[in-house]
Amino acid sequence: MLFHVRMNVNLPASMPLEEAATLKQTEKDLAQRLQREGKWRHLWRIAGQYANVSIFDVDSVDELHTLLTSLPLFPYMHIDVMPLCRHPSSVRDGDF
Numbered sequence: 001m002l003f004h005v006r007m008n009v010n011l012p013a014s015m016p017l018e019e020a021a022t023l024k025q026t027e028k029d030l031a032q033r034l035q036r037e038g039k040w041r042h043l044w045r046i047a048g049q050y051a052n053v054s055i056f057d058v059d060s061v062d063e064l065h066t067l068l069t070s071l072p073l074f075p076y077m078h079i080d081v082m083p084l085c086r087h088p089s090s091v092r093d094g095d096f
């Protein structure tokens with residue numbers, strides 16, 4: 001199942017820089033592991049914003065929920081999820 005996910009990150013200004021750096025590094029390590037596993041298929045920065053657009057390929061809504069809520073930055077993100085299905089006019093076979 002494919003999901004389009006938008007994540008807007010909003011770290012509190014009061015957060016110590018070292019704590020923010022550790023959170024970002026932990027997030028990066030997990031995000032890169034999930035990309036290598038094929039779960040996090042696309043990760044794009046939205047230009048000019050501390051936000052990303054991602055495509056996840058997971059087995060269920062529950063798996064997506066577990067994955068998103070386990071992200072180290074989850075407490076500091078606003079997340080919007082859109083489930084995707086195949087467009088009848090698409091020329092791709094789904095393996096993008």
Ligand SMILES: O=C(O)CC1=CCC(=O)O1
Pocket residue numbers: 007009027028029031050051052073
């Ligand atoms: O910087 C972001 O958009 C939040 C984030 C998601 C994966 C990652 O490494 O950072």
